[in-house]
Amino acid sequence: MRKTVLLAGLTLWSATLLAQAPAAPTQNANTRFEQMGPMLPTPNTFRTASGAPGKDYFQNRADYDIKVELDDANQKIIGTETVTYHNNSTDDLPFIWLQLDQNLFAKGSTGSVTRTGGVNESGMSFAQLQNLTSVRERSSQQASDKYGYKILSVKDSKSGKALQYTINQTMMRVDLPTPLKAGGSYSFNVDWNYFITEYYGRSGMEFFAKDGNYNYFIAHWFPRLCAYNDVNGWQNKQFLGQGEFTLIFGNYKVAITVPSDHVVGATGECLNYKQVLSATQQKRMAQASTSKNPVVIVTQAEAEAAEKAKPGDTKTKKTWVYDAKNVRDFAFASSRKFIWDAMQTDVYGDGHKIWSMSFFSKEGNPLWGQYSTRVVEHTLKSYGNRTIKYPYPVAISCHATAGGGMEYPMISFNGGRPEADGTYSEQTKAGMIGVIIHEVGHNFFPMIVNSDERQWTWMDEGLNTFCQYLAEKEWDYNFPSRRGEPQYIVDYMKSDKSVLSPIMTSSDNVISLGPNAYAKPATALNILRETVMGRELFDYAFKEYARRWAFKSPEPADFFRTLEDASGVDLDWFWKGWFYGVEPVDQDLVEVDWFKVDSGDPVATKAAAKAEAQRRAGTISKQRDAATKAETVVAKDSSMNDFYNSYDPYAVTDADKKKYQDYLATLSADERKSLETAAGTNFYTLSLKNKGGIPMPVIVRMQFEDGTDSVARFPAEIWRFNDVSIKKVIATQKKVTQWVLDPYQEIADIDTENNAFPRMANPTRFQLFKQQQRFGPQGPNPMQQQRRASTPPATQGSGKN
Numbered sequence: 001m002r003k004t005v006l007l008a009g010l011t012l013w014s015a016t017l018l019a020q021a022p023a024a025p026t027q028n029a030n031t032r033f034e035q036m037g038p039m040l041p042t043p044n045t046f047r048t049a050s051g052a053p054g055k056d057y058f059q060n061r062a063d064y065d066i067k068v069e070l071d072d073a074n075q076k077i078i079g080t081e082t083v084t085y086h087n088n089s090t091d092d093l094p095f096i097w098l099q100l101d102q103n104l105f106a107k108g109s110t111g112s113v114t115r116t117g118g119v120n121e122s123g124m125s126f127a128q129l130q131n132l133t134s135v136r137e138r139s140s141q142q143a144s145d146k147y148g149y150k151i152l153s154v155k156d157s158k159s160g161k162a163l164q165y166t167i168n169q170t171m172m173r174v175d176l177p178t179p180l181k182a183g184g185s186y187s188f189n190v191d192w193n194y195f196i197t198e199y200y201g202r203s204g205m206e207f208f209a210k211d212g213n214y215n216y217f218i219a220h221w222f223p224r225l226c227a228y229n230d231v232n233g234w235q236n237k238q239f240l241g242q243g244e245f246t247l248i249f250g251n252y253k254v255a256i257t258v259p260s261d262h263v264v265g266a267t268g269e270c271l272n273y274k275q276v277l278s279a280t281q282q283k284r285m286a287q288a289s290t291s292k293n294p295v296v297i298v299t300q301a302e303a304e305a306a307e308k309a310k311p312g313d314t315k316t317k318k319t320w321v322y323d324a325k326n327v328r329d330f331a332f333a334s335s336r337k338f339i340w341d342a343m344q345t346d347v348y349g350d351g352h353k354i355w356s357m358s359f360f361s362k363e364g365n366p367l368w369g370q371y372s373t374r375v376v377e378h379t380l381k382s383y384g385n386r387t388i389k390y391p392y393p394v395a396i397s398c399h400a401t402a403g404g405g406m407e408y409p410m411i412s413f414n415g416g417r418p419e420a421d422g423t424y425s426e427q428t429k430a431g432m433i434g435v436i437i438h439e440v441g442h443n444f445f446p447m448i449v450n451s452d453e454r455q456w457t458w459m460d461e462g463l464n465t466f467c468q469y470l471a472e473k474e475w476d477y478n479f480p481s482r483r484g485e486p487q488y489i490v491d492y493m494k495s496d497k498s499v500l501s502p503i504m505t506s507s508d509n510v511i512s513l514g515p516n517a518y519a520k521p522a523t524a525l526n527i528l529r530e531t532v533m534g535r536e537l538f539d540y541a542f543k544e545y546a547r548r549w550a551f552k553s554p555e556p557a558d559f560f561r562t563l564e565d566a567s568g569v570d571l572d573w574f575w576k577g578w579f580y581g582v583e584p585v586d587q588d589l590v591e592v593d594w595f596k597v598d599s600g601d602p603v604a605t606k607a608a609a610k611a612e613a614q615r616r617a618g619t620i621s622k623q624r625d626a627a628t629k630a631e632t633v634v635a636k637d638s639s640m641n642d643f644y645n646s647y648d649p650y651a652v653t654d655a656d657k658k659k660y661q662d663y664l665a666t667l668s669a670d671e672r673k674s675l676e677t678a679a680g681t682n683f684y685t686l687s688l689k690n691k692g693g694i695p696m697p698v699i700v701r702m703q704f705e706d707g708t709d710s711v712a713r714f715p716a717e718i719w720r721f722n723d724v725s726i727k728k729v730i731a732t733q734k735k736v737t738q739w740v741l742d743p744y745q746e747i748a749d750i751d752t753e754n755n756a757f758p759r760m761a762n763p764t765r766f767q768l769f770k771q772q773q774r775f776g777p778q779g780p781n782p783m784q785q786q787r788r789a790s791t792p793p794a795t796q797g798s799g800k801n
Contacts, residue, residue: 268324462521
């Protein structure tokens with residue numbers, strides 16, 4: 001709609017058009033832009049208001065000396081550990097708590113019996129059936145005796161006396177002979193064993209029926225100290241399977257005894273390669289230490305020869321000894337099936353070389369041999385440039401089953417497996433590269449920046465998924481990332497609120513963990529970086545957070561406060577909307593009114609009025625009556641004419657010109673210049689509604705009638721006086737033919753149908769298809785299609801790994 005504003009005086013014009021008074025406030029006005037205040041914990045000497053550790057910040061630590069044997073014949077772990085616990089707090093501790101994660105699989109564990117869900121008409125997956133079957137089996141006395149820890153003894157290291165302990169499902173309290181004084185240390189021994197479960201996404205074993213062997217991915221395998229800190233005291237929440245692990249740093253010495261034909265990869269540096277590797281393999285290691293490309297240490301031919309043996313066949317053993325300093329956990333992988341490649345490179349160009357390694361069975365080739373180790377090195381470089389340089393000597397990727405992944409210090413277990421004939425889809429390749437980046441990236445969050453995963457999944461998964469998204473773009477400009485871009489979170493954010501949880505929800509209580517704790521926080525950080533803060537401010541603040549909290553244990557408030565402290569950007573409104581709420585983003589461009597300034601110049605004013613009158617006169621009736629206008633009374637009888645039949649109300653008179661000149665004489669030189677400029681300017685008033693709830697920056701693209709366009713950006717504070725509806729004036733020299741909100745899909749707007757004015761209709765496309773069977777084998781992947789097209793029929797189907 002075009003409207004003309006009469007310019008009675010320059011002062012009036014300035015007040016009405018340029019100075020926009022705030023709209024009437026809503027009932028809850030300002031709350032979205034008020035400071036978080038009591039929503040965040042009160043700063044103290046442990047954690048400061050800036051988000052940095054305070055002068056009294058402390059963290060306890062535990063050092064481990066572990067001897068463990070992998071019983072390949074019985075798929076069992078047998079271990080003994082000496083733990084030295086250092087109480088760096090200001091409190092005396094009468095007891096200590098340890099985590100017994102394998103007890104998740106014991107009879108009656110809360111994590112297993114509280115799983116919910118039902119059978120419905122859509123059916124049941126085999127995984128669900130197997131889970132129900134395994135729960136039923138674990139309900140028997142025999143099954144309960146098999147799974148979970150068998151704690152054989154807990155003793156004082158010096159005296160050898162037994163210590164009183166109490167097991168509460170996945171937690172064990174050890175009562176100390178006397179309270180451990182602040183600043184003191186205490187050593188004790190634990191002997192234990194347990195049967196290894198099938199690989200369930202975090203640890204376990206994978207069986208290969210074709211050759212009868214197992215790949216072992218051993219984690220959560222030893223009793224581990226709980227964290228004790230200034231926020232929670234003991235973090236001894238039960239392990240229910242979803243909320244991961246809250247751990248403390250320490251030094252590890254671990255001796256791993258396995259069948260002599262097994263290959264082992266583990267957290268830390270191996271101290272005895274000379275004893276466990278052949279002379280040829282040692283030469284390959286030496287070559288890899290100076291190579292810029294992966295060198296195969298254990299070849300596929302060597303692995304295939306080894307896998308001819310079966311569990312229990314190999315009577316001789318080897319012990320691999322590892323040392324890991326200042327880590328929060330320890331994991332290892334072992335198999336006679338492993339191929340192993342490695343390279344030691346100067347990742348950051350600072351002269352410090354890091355080992356990148358991969359362990360995988362032949363079922364992972366050709367994908368793993370081509371990509372895994374290179375992706376490991378790339379991840380260290382990408383993450384290190386955004387946070388801190390990787391401080392450890394090695395980073396390992398292990399091939400575990402067909403999908404998913406899990407992370408531990410210096411080692412990760414990752415999926416991604418080609419077809420039996422060696423071909424693979426683009427999705428499989430991208431999924432493998434993405435999961436390796438993600439799991440290796442976890443070395444930074446939470447293995448170095450040591451957040452509380454049991455309480456806040458998003459602090460490691462969300463931050464890591466965000467860095468993964470950036471690393472994927474640095475790997476390949478066209479990488480098909482699944483998370484990070486705002487448009488990818490839209491379907492989740494427009495879900496019914498009854499199935500949504502705030503990001504700031506305790507890990508075990510989160511509904512839809514993937515979208516909530518991985519994708520939504522990653523998207524939020526991307527929006528901060530690209531739209532709210534800008535790359536320079538965000539990157540500096542994000543790196544400062546990593547620097548401040550490397551090898552320490554941050555809480556959410558430390559992250560929120562640091563990003564604001566290091567950037568100078570008030571983000572409380574953003575944290576409240578994205579992290580504490582479940583409202584979506586939905587901006588509605590309701591209407592655009594078009595105004596032109598009436599400068600008072602009669603030539604321009606009357607010409608515009610004449611054109612408008614002619615436009616309004618062009619009705620359908622007038623058009624049809626034109627054929628008979630000579631038949632009207634006035635047309636036939638001139639005596640019916642008077643002054644007004646020839647009067648032109650749009651003609652410019654001398655009186656009009658004089659009046660205008662008199663007006664100009666009252667203006668200063670600057671005012672006359674402003675008037676001249678305004679006379680050629682289009683003023684548009686945009687009426688906007690915040691229908692979703694989260695206030696976000698307003699980004700609008702103007703498409704001009706000459707085919708060019710321009711984008712105007714307004715920060716989220718544009719909503720601070722009224723968080724429901726606002727009006728905004730935009731002045732342009734060119735006429736705008738189309739307005740579009742969020743043209744680059746930056747803010748995760750859940751409804752783009754109301755983003756344009758005038759409204760634009762988008763077609764809903766449909767396909768024509770024949771009736772198809774609901775179930776059945778999927779078609780070949782593109783690599784198979786091409787291979788079959790170029791291979792004679794007689795030789796098809798002979799592909800090998």
